[in-house]
Amino acid sequence: MPIVAAIILPGLPHPVLKPEISAWAQIAAASAAAGKALAAARPDSLLIYSTQWIAVLDQLWQARPEMDGIHVDENWYELGDLPFHIRTDTALAEACIAGTAEIGIRSKPVDYDSFPVDTGTLVAQHFLNEDAALPVVSTSNNLYHDWHKTEALGGVARSVAEKTGKRVAAIGVGGLSSRMFRAPIDPHTDHFAEPGDDAANRALLSRFEAGDCDGVRRQSADMAAAMPTDFGLKHLAFLLGATGGDFKGATVHGYGPIYGTGAAAVELHL
Amino acid sequence: MAKGEILAGFLAPHPPHLVYGENPPQNEPRSQGGWEPLRWAYERARKSIEELKPDVLLVHSPHWMTHVGHHFLGVPRLSGKSVDPIFPNLFRYNFALDVDVELAEACAAEAAESGLVTQMMRNPNFRVDYGTITTLHMIRPQWDIPVVGISANNSPYYLNTKEGLGEMDLLGKATRRAIEKTGRRAVLLASNTLCHFHFHEEPEIPEDMSCEHPQNYAGYQWDMRIIDLLRRGRTKEVFELLPTFIEEAFAEIKSGAFTWMFAAMDYPEIPAELHGYGTVIGTGNAVMEWNLARLAEAARGQAA
Numbered sequence: 001m002p003i004v005a006a007i008i009l010p011g012l013p014h015p016v017l018k019p020e021i022s023a024w025a026q027i028a029a030a031s032a033a034a035g036k037a038l039a040a041a042r043p044d045s046l047l048i049y050s051t052q053w054i055a056v057l058d059q060l061w062q063a064r065p066e067m068d069g070i071h072v073d074e075n076w077y078e079l080g081d082l083p084f085h086i087r088t089d090t091a092l093a094e095a096c097i098a099g100t101a102e103i104g105i106r107s108k109p110v111d112y113d114s115f116p117v118d119t120g121t122l123v124a125q126h127f128l129n130e131d132a133a134l135p136v137v138s139t140s141n142n143l144y145h146d147w148h149k150t151e152a153l154g155g156v157a158r159s160v161a162e163k164t165g166k167r168v169a170a171i172g173v174g175g176l177s178s179r180m181f182r183a184p185i186d187p188h189t190d191h192f193a194e195p196g197d198d199a200a201n202r203a204l205l206s207r208f209e210a211g212d213c214d215g216v217r218r219q220s221a222d223m224a225a226a227m228p229t230d231f232g233l234k235h236l237a238f239l240l241g242a243t244g245g246d247f248k249g250a251t252v253h254g255y256g257p258i259y260g261t262g263a264a265a266v267e268l269h270l
Numbered sequence: 271m272a273k274g275e276i277l278a279g280f281l282a283p284h285p286p287h288l289v290y291g292e293n294p295p296q297n298e299p300r301s302q303g304g305w306e307p308l309r310w311a312y313e314r315a316r317k318s319i320e321e322l323k324p325d326v327l328l329v330h331s332p333h334w335m336t337h338v339g340h341h342f343l344g345v346p347r348l349s350g351k352s353v354d355p356i357f358p359n360l361f362r363y364n365f366a367l368d369v370d371v372e373l374a375e376a377c378a379a380e381a382a383e384s385g386l387v388t389q390m391m392r393n394p395n396f397r398v399d400y401g402t403i404t405t406l407h408m409i410r411p412q413w414d415i416p417v418v419g420i421s422a423n424n425s426p427y428y429l430n431t432k433e434g435l436g437e438m439d440l441l442g443k444a445t446r447r448a449i450e451k452t453g454r455r456a457v458l459l460a461s462n463t464l465c466h467f468h469f470h471e472e473p474e475i476p477e478d479m480s481c482e483h484p485q486n487y488a489g490y491q492w493d494m495r496i497i498d499l500l501r502r503g504r505t506k507e508v509f510e511l512l513p514t515f516i517e518e519a520f521a522e523i524k525s526g527a528f529t530w531m532f533a534a535m536d537y538p539e540i541p542a543e544l545h546g547y548g549t550v551i552g553t554g555n556a557v558m559e560w561n562l563a564r565l566a567e568a569a570r571g572q573a574a
Binding site for chain 2: 053054055056057058070072074075077078081106110112113114115116118144180181182183184228259
C-alpha cells in the first residue's frame with residue numbers, strides 16, 4: 001500500500017501560536033496525537049494539500065529542495081510568527097507534476113526563494129514534522145478545481161506513490177464549517193458561529209468514523225451547498241482520492257471551534 | 271494645523287505583470303517588456319503625483335484579505351521580499367516602505383467610531399502583499415512618500431455585495447475625516463481591476479502580447495460602459511450599476527477599494543481622466559484619475 005497514512009488537520013494557526021487557550025489546546029493536542037499516529041505508519045514522505053495555498057493558473061507543486069523562514073499570517077499576525085524549515089521530496093513532486101498531465105490538469109513546479117508558503121502547510125509541518133525529518137510534497141488549492149477534479153488529483157498522487165514504491169502519508173489541511181466571527185472575541189469563550197454548523201460538522205465526522213466514503217462525499221456536498229465551508233472541503237476530496245476512498249473508519253483525535261469555524265484532527269484507518 | 275485634503279483619487283490596478291514588464295531593479299525576474307499601453311498610462315499618472323506632491327499615499331488592496339475587520343499597516347518601516355503566490359515567476363520584489371502610522375491610526379479610530387471593526391497591524395515581520403506593492407510601485411517608483419496600507423475585509427463576500435460595499439462607504443468617509451483632522455494632503459489609490467475574467471493558462475513567454483486580449487467580450491463591453499460614464503462624470507449612475515457590473519463582469523471592485531475611494535472623495539460628479547486601459551491575462555485594467563486639487567484650483571481661479 002503506497003499511502004500508509006491519511007490525516008485531516010485544521011490549518012488555522014491558533015493551536016500552534018496560542019495553545020494556552022483551552023479550546024485551541026485540545027485541537028493542538030489532537031493534532032499532535034494525529035502526528036504520533038502518522039509516525040507509527042513510518043512514511044517516507046508527506047503529501048500535503050492545503051486549502052490555504054491558493055492557485056489560479058495551473059496546479060502548483062512546491063519544488064524547492066529546502067525552505068527556511070519566518071511566516072506571518074496576514075490575518076493572525078498578532079498571535080506571533082511561524083518559523084519553519086521544510087525539505088521537499090523533489091523527485092516525488094516532479095512525478096506528481098508529470099502525472100497530472102494524464103488527467104488533463106496542467107501543473108507547474110514552484111522553486112523560488114521567499115515564496116510565501118501558506119499557513120496551513122506550516123501548521124501541518126509543525127504538528128507532523130517539526131524537525132523536518134521527513135521530506136514533503138505540498139500542493140495548492142486551485143480555485144477553479146471542483147470536488148471531482150480535486151479527488152482526481154489525489155488519485156494521481158496515489159498512483160504516482162505506487163510507481164515510486166515510497167510509503168507516503170497524505171495530509172488534507174483545512175477546516176470544516178468556515179463561518180467565522182467577524183468581530184474580535186474572547187478566545188476563552190470560543191464556540192461555533194452557528195449551532196447548525198456544529199451539527200453538520202459532527203455528521204460529517206461520523207461518516208468518516210463509519211468508513212462511509214460515499215457518505216462523506218454526500219455530506220460534504222450538502223454542507224458546501226448549505227453553509228460556508230473551507231473551500232468546499234476540497235482537502236477531503238484530495239484525501240479520498242489519495243486513499244482511493246478505501247478507508248475502514250477513522251479516529252477523530254479532537255474536534256472543536258477555532259474562531260467560530262469547525263476544526264478537527266482526524267486519522268483515517270486504511 | 272491646516273485642514274487636510276484629498277488631492278486626488280486614482281483607479282490603480284495591480285497586475286504584477288506591469289512591474290515585470292518594466293524591469294525595475296527591485297524585481298528579480300527580467301522581461302522583454304509587455305503591457306506597454308498600461309505602463310505608459312501609469313507614466314502619466316506618475317506625472318500627476320509629481321505635480322500634486324502629496325504627503326501620503328493611501329492604498330486599499332484586495333490581496334491583503336482580512337476576515338475580522340479592516341486592518342491598517344501600523345509599523346513605521348516595513349521591508350522584505352514580496353513574492354506573488356500566483357505569479358512567482360513574474361514578481362519577486364524587494365520592497366521597503368515608510369508608513370504614516372499617525373494617519374493610519376486616525377483612519378482606524380474614525381472607522382471604529384463609525385461602527386466598523388478595525389485593527390492596527392503591528393508585527394514588524396509582516397510581509398506586505400503584492401497588490402499594495404504593485405500599485406505603489408507603478409504610481410510612485412521612488413518610494414519616497416509615506417503610505418497607509420488598508421486591507422480588504424471580506425465583507426462583500428461574507429455578507430452580500432450591498433452590505434459589504436456599505437461598509438466600504440463608511441470606511442471611505444472615515445478615511446476622509448482622518449485625513450482632514452491630521453492635516454494631510456493625501457492621494458487615494460484604489461487597487462482594483464475592472465472585469466476580472468481571466469485566462470487559465472499563461473503563454474510560454476508571459477510578455478508575448480500576441481496572446482493578450484480581453485478574455486470575455488461581455489466583460490469588455492461592461493468595462494467600456496463604466497469607463498465612458500466615469501469619463502463623463504456620471505458617478506451616481508456608475509454606483510447604481512455597480513452591483514450588476516460586479517456580478518456580470520466578475521469585477522474585482524467587489525473587494526471594495528473603488529467604493530472606499532469614492533466615498534472618501536464624496537462621490538464627485540466630475541469627469542475622470544483616463545490615462546489608459548489594457549488587459550492583463552485577459553482582465554480589464556484602467557488607470558484613471560480624479561484630480562480634486564486641480565478642480566479646486568480652477569474654482570478658485572473662477573471666483574477670483
